[in-house]
Amino acid sequence: MNADAPIALRNRHTGGTEVERVFGEAWLKRIYGNPLGKLSLHAVVKRAFFSDIYGFLADRPSSAKRVIPFIRDFGLDPSEFAEADPAAYRTFNEFFYRKLKATARPIDPRPEMAVLPADGRHLGFPDAGAVKGIFAKGQTFDIPALVADRALGERYARGTVVCSRLCPVDYHRFHFPVAGTPGAPTLTNGPLYSVNPFALRRHVNYLWENKRQRVTVDAGPFGLVTMVAVGATNVGSIVETYAAGRPVAKGDEKGYFRFGGSFVATLFEPGRIQLEADLIEAGETATELYAKMGSPLGRLA
Secondary structure, three states: OOOOOOOOEEEOOOEEEEOOOOOHHHHHHHHOHHHHHHHHHHHOOHHHHHHHHHHHHHHHHHHHHHHHHHHHOOOOHHEEEEOOOOHHHHHHHHHOOOOOOOOOOOOOOOEEEEEEOEEEEEEEEOOOOOOOEOOOOOOOOOHHHOOOOHHHHHOOOEEEEEEEEEEOOOEEEEOOOOOOOOEEOOEEOOOOOOOHHHOOOOOHHHHHHHEEEEEEOOHHOOOOOEEEEEOOOOOOOOOOOOOOOOOOOOEEEEEEEEEOEEEEEEEEEEOOEEEEEEHHHHHHHOOOOEEOOOOOOEEEE
């Protein structure tokens, strides 16, 4: 596949096929696909200070003027927002990590079902050890590197993985896919490469090189579930809003990303879950599935 080919995806909610409209597409192709662009990538763009500056600007009161044009240009639905008036957001970043009305993302109520942790574009892999390609042929998971723990990674070596990619246009809070008791987050620092397919088709290892935060959940019949929130270019920070050691319900908020595209990997131990068929198809074809938080991820095996 041409690394710069349009990003096609299937939409679970409409049943149709779409081409993703990418925020900053020309910039991404120039940085990741051009030799001169790669010089700036390694010298400036991947470094924390670049994203810190961008985040600082998104926190300035003057950035609020970008909110309404952004809603209009990307066709967002303000009726979903917890804040009824889009003009009330004081900064662009405040709008970016906005909350939604509880009714906007219904959680599948069946106890045997796990749900998607975030709005976004998803790939499902029933066996992490049998993956033939992620975003491009020949690219496979390095699970121990992703979770930044060799022993924990070996626990998921033949486990199930769901990749959830969030774009700047998406709702940027992420949630628990199962009920259970979460532990404290473990931060692994790193650079901040893009997690857009224009970048990941070239080097999927950005996912386990980037700054990321791991949380494990003791989830009863679902086993030990691990979630890895991965930062990306222009993501100011990964903010956890849950309380470690306190039981959570399926669909409870876990945290949010500040400005930028970002990524969540959800890992299940072998034999614990049967993924939804459309997630498996997405992983097999490398055509992501667009679906919203709270819709089915899979059922107890």
